[in-house]
Amino acid sequence: MRIIKPCTYTVLGLALASVTQMTMAQDAHHSMLMSAQHESHSSHDSSHQEIQTAIESSQIEHTAEHAEHAEHAEHAEHAEHANASSIASRAASAQHPVDHKREHGGQIYQATEIDSRWLNNADGRGSLKTEIESRIGTDENKLFIKLHADKAESQDADYAAQVMYSRMISDFWDAQIGARYRVDEHQVTDKEQLDAAVGLHGLAPYFFETDAYLYFGTDNQVSFSLETERDLLLTQKLILKPYLNLDVVLSDDSAYAQKTGLSSVWLGLETRYEINKKLMPFIDVAYSYEKGNQHTARQAETGSEKQWWYGVGLRLKF
Known part of the structure; x- marks a missing residue:
């Protein structure tokens, strides 16, 4: 065990x-x-x-x-x-090229201005001056028609008609070329004259509307004219307009020759009231200078004249 x-x-x-x-x-x-x-x-x-x-x-x-x-x-x-x-x-x-042009100032427009004034001088002698200007065309190409009548009291009237083709050459200026037909009832012969004309139309500095022309006629007649004016607004309807019109004779061998140099000057001040843009009454005060005529076989020499003018007028636009 x-x-x-x-x-x-x-x-x-x-x-x-x-x-x-x-x-x-x-x-x-x-x-x-x-x-x-x-x-x-x-x-x-x-x-x-x-x-x-x-x-x-x-x-x-x-x-x-x-x-x-x-x-x-x-x-x-x-x-x-x-x-x-x-x-x-x-x-x-x-x-549609026409529509495209219309969008850029290619449309045709027309404007007419009628200017009529009754003026008296210090001697109480009156003179009726009437000017009609009509233009038709586009901004670039226009046709100018100008009519002028000058009727002194107790005398026959003088007439002038001018047709000009106008072409825009800058923003403010047109170059013009055409002809002028004039009738001078004071002359015994050669009452009717036809002149070639070239010039400028536009807006000078400081807003002076300006027309400057050179005229070439028979008998070595060469002259220069200048018209310039400016509107000064006191209110929207009450307007002052100083203006200057002058003529210079460069040469003249005609039977009724004018003295060479500064031939005539009108310096005035117009005060107008624009009831609307079509109806404009005004009063006018001006100072004038006329140099006179040369002595030729058909006319006696005349001296210069200086005088004041005053009166009223009416301008219509349409």
């Missing part, structure tokens, strides 16, 4: 040791399996995530590429539409 017990204990110890080793081996194997499975799951998850990321990146790139293509298509469509509009506009302009 004593021998059996130690043997029994020994066998039991060996058995327990063997069971313990087997259990430990199984635990280690199970741990290894779990670790491998976890690594496999981790690798699978990582691969799935990479695949998902690649898919999303591909979708983003595809979306960006689609948006870029759409943007290019939109730009191309817009450019095509702009080109089509431009071509249509050019075609419309080619088909």
